[in-house]
Amino acid sequence: MINFNYVKPSTQKAVTDTLGKDATAQIIAGGTNLVDLMKRGVTAPEKLVDITGLPLKNIEQQKGFVRIGTLALNSEVAESELILKKFPLLAKALNAGASPQLRNMATVGGNMMQRTRCSYFYDTAMPCNKRKAGTGCGALKGYNRMHAIFGTTENCIAVHPSDMCIALVALDAIVVISGKAERRIPFADFHRLAGTNPDKDNTLQRGEMITAIEIPDNDALAKNTVYLKVRDRASYAFALISVAAALDVKDGNIAAVRLAMGGVAHKPWRLTAAENFLKGKVPSTENFKQAAAIAMKDAKGFGHNNFKLKLAPNTIIQALTTVSTQA
Numbered sequence: 001m002i003n004f005n006y007v008k009p010s011t012q013k014a015v016t017d018t019l020g021k022d023a024t025a026q027i028i029a030g031g032t033n034l035v036d037l038m039k040r041g042v043t044a045p046e047k048l049v050d051i052t053g054l055p056l057k058n059i060e061q062q063k064g065f066v067r068i069g070t071l072a073l074n075s076e077v078a079e080s081e082l083i084l085k086k087f088p089l090l091a092k093a094l095n096a097g098a099s100p101q102l103r104n105m106a107t108v109g110g111n112m113m114q115r116t117r118c119s120y121f122y123d124t125a126m127p128c129n130k131r132k133a134g135t136g137c138g139a140l141k142g143y144n145r146m147h148a149i150f151g152t153t154e155n156c157i158a159v160h161p162s163d164m165c166i167a168l169v170a171l172d173a174i175v176v177i178s179g180k181a182e183r184r185i186p187f188a189d190f191h192r193l194a195g196t197n198p199d200k201d202n203t204l205q206r207g208e209m210i211t212a213i214e215i216p217d218n219d220a221l222a223k224n225t226v227y228l229k230v231r232d233r234a235s236y237a238f239a240l241i242s243v244a245a246a247l248d249v250k251d252g253n254i255a256a257v258r259l260a261m262g263g264v265a266h267k268p269w270r271l272t273a274a275e276n277f278l279k280g281k282v283p284s285t286e287n288f289k290q291a292a293a294i295a296m297k298d299a300k301g302f303g304h305n306n307f308k309l310k311l312a313p314n315t316i317i318q319a320l321t322t323v324s325t326q327a
């Protein structure tokens with residue numbers, strides 16, 4: 001680990017000013033991913049900007065939405081009575097991630113900013129375009145069992161590792177970002193596909209920080225929900241495939257449905273076409289199979305991860321079956 005400076009500003013403006021002035025500065029809060037990356041030499045910020053002194057921890061009902069501060073701990077969100085009542089899908093996804101110890105340290109903003117767990121990214125002896133542009137992608141023809149099947153390029157086939165973010169994209173959350181000005185963007189637009197510059201995980205600009213997440217009220221999404229995570233171990237393992245599903249059935253037909261998948265792409269993967277197909281239809285196995293087939297259009301395996309081409313639709317069907325039997 002290289003030497004670095006440490007500052008702990010007492011205002012949001014001081015944080016964003018520092019980030020704007022110093023290209024090598026990085027925010028630290030729980031540090032559950034960043035410290036690992038620094039120890040392994042994957043990243044070497046010259047300045048760490050500790051934001052844990054800022055008042056950005058609240059989880060509160062506001063008019064038409066619930067606002068969660070960027071510093072709310074993953075465990076606090078998962079255990080919040082408000083979240084359990086209004087967005088159980090989010091609590092389920094959070095509890096499927098990491099371990100209790102990590103959830104007690106990791107923040108909402110940090111969860112969003114965590115880097116891929118691609119093993120080539122963490123091994124500084126291996127080529128990796130995300131770690132060092134232009135060096136190639138070790139996973140493309142290497143061991144790629146955990147890697148993406150959607151939205152890939154030959155530059156990078158990594159997946160975003162978060163569970164929480166899969167629920168948030170399904171819930172149409174909004175990301176509140178502050179910098180020179182405050183801006184709000186749909187959660188689906190926060191993370192990005194690798195494209196030609198996989199070093200960039202998201203659309204945050206220099207001098208900006210996440211301050212909160214806002215989830216619009218929607219009672220229909222609180223009734224029947226599941227976060228189905230298929231992984232190598234029963235706990236403390238990243239998703240091979242995960243599906244966040246919420247379903248509302250009225251008069252025998254699907255009135256509202258949300259679907260998103262994890263472990264499949266460089267960003268949380270919303271299944272909009274499958275949702276559109278299901279709306280107004282009867283919640284039947286046949287319709288769930290067709291929705292899964294629609295969701296899998298354009299999926300592509302890279303060898304070791306070809307099993308995901310079968311596991312993903314089966315997980316979608318299982319998740320939809322689970323929520324429909326709750327309805």
Ligand code: SF4
Nearest residue numbers: 118120128137156157
């Ligand atoms: Fe690096 Fe992405 Fe390739 Fe992994 S998949 S080696 S993160 S470029």
